[in-house]
Amino acid sequence: MTETVSTTAPTFADFCYPDLSGASVFITGGGSGIGAALTEGFLAQGAKVAFVGLSDASEFCDAMEARYASRPLFIACDIQDIEALQAAVTQARAAHGPIGVLVNNAARDTRHTLEDWTVEQWDESIATNLRPQFFTAQAVAPDMRALGGGAIINLSSNSYMLGLGGYPTYVTAKAGIMGLTKALARELGPDAIRVNCLIPGWVMTERQRELWVNDKDLNECIDQQCLKEAIPVEDMINPCLFLASTASRMMTGQPMVVDGGRV
Numbered sequence: 001m002t003e004t005v006s007t008t009a010p011t012f013a014d015f016c017y018p019d020l021s022g023a024s025v026f027i028t029g030g031g032s033g034i035g036a037a038l039t040e041g042f043l044a045q046g047a048k049v050a051f052v053g054l055s056d057a058s059e060f061c062d063a064m065e066a067r068y069a070s071r072p073l074f075i076a077c078d079i080q081d082i083e084a085l086q087a088a089v090t091q092a093r094a095a096h097g098p099i100g101v102l103v104n105n106a107a108r109d110t111r112h113t114l115e116d117w118t119v120e121q122w123d124e125s126i127a128t129n130l131r132p133q134f135f136t137a138q139a140v141a142p143d144m145r146a147l148g149g150g151a152i153i154n155l156s157s158n159s160y161m162l163g164l165g166g167y168p169t170y171v172t173a174k175a176g177i178m179g180l181t182k183a184l185a186r187e188l189g190p191d192a193i194r195v196n197c198l199i200p201g202w203v204m205t206e207r208q209r210e211l212w213v214n215d216k217d218l219n220e221c222i223d224q225q226c227l228k229e230a231i232p233v234e235d236m237i238n239p240c241l242f243l244a245s246t247a248s249r250m251m252t253g254q255p256m257v258v259d260g261g262r263v
């Protein structure tokens, strides 16, 4: 029989990280887009997942429960509200035990120009795209210390490495997330808490397809990628699981770019 190398997108059954089985995982924005793929990826490993989001996710939770016999805990929470976010972490801990994996995924890539932006809009964007990542880490650090270690994965974006136009506050926040990752890796390393950055390229989520994807821009993007394929959400799962798992035990403060080789 001739063996072939598959180049199709992975499925949820393709990965195996036994140390993630039973782990208590907290994800921001885990009910849609990349976050939903990550929720499913962790459930497929036997982890217990709690996630926060803005819109009701009961249908998604029903589907996950039917597929994995383990219902993710959805907590309605605006991550701009730090007290509510801290309360959500408390609720997740009460339901699933001390949090061993944190994925700071939620973000909003609102388009704007330099000229049309107010101080309030700047603050609002940073309050979604950068500030919560610090306070979730603060909230889960005691759990991870008690567990003897943990993993934090922050979602950044290759837009800051490419210097993309059209959303300067988001791009700034995404650069800040890499800085925050380095800083927290240093702060938390002595407690065996690892902090790494997952840096996606242009990933074909529902929201991207609805709002921004068109033939011209997608072709231009693929032209710049080494790998000539639009990136499906599923390709974010294994890198995130790897960063969460002890498979990456001695890796911290690092960017992991998954963009088909564009930067």
Ligand SMILES: NC(=O)c1ccc[n+]([C@@H]2O[C@H](COP(=O)([O-])OP(=O)(O)OC[C@H]3O[C@@H](n4cnc5c(N)ncnc54)[C@H](O)[C@@H]3O)[C@@H](O)[C@H]2O)c1
Binding pocket: 028, 029, 030, 031, 032, 033, 034, 035, 052, 053, 054, 055, 077, 078, 079, 080, 104, 105, 106, 107, 108, 109, 128, 155, 156, 157, 158, 159, 199, 200, 201, 202, 203, 204, 205, 206, 207, 208
């Ligand atoms: N899709 C891409 O092409 C792409 C590229 C680079 C980086 N990223 C990053 O990947 C991560 C996920 O992106 P996505 O494309 O899946 O986004 P998405 O818009 O599809 O999903 C984002 C999730 O975050 C939640 N969210 C947004 N604002 C929130 C708030 N104030 N409070 C609570 N929840 C909130 C939304 O409810 C949603 O569930 C983000 O950090 C994004 O910056 C995505």
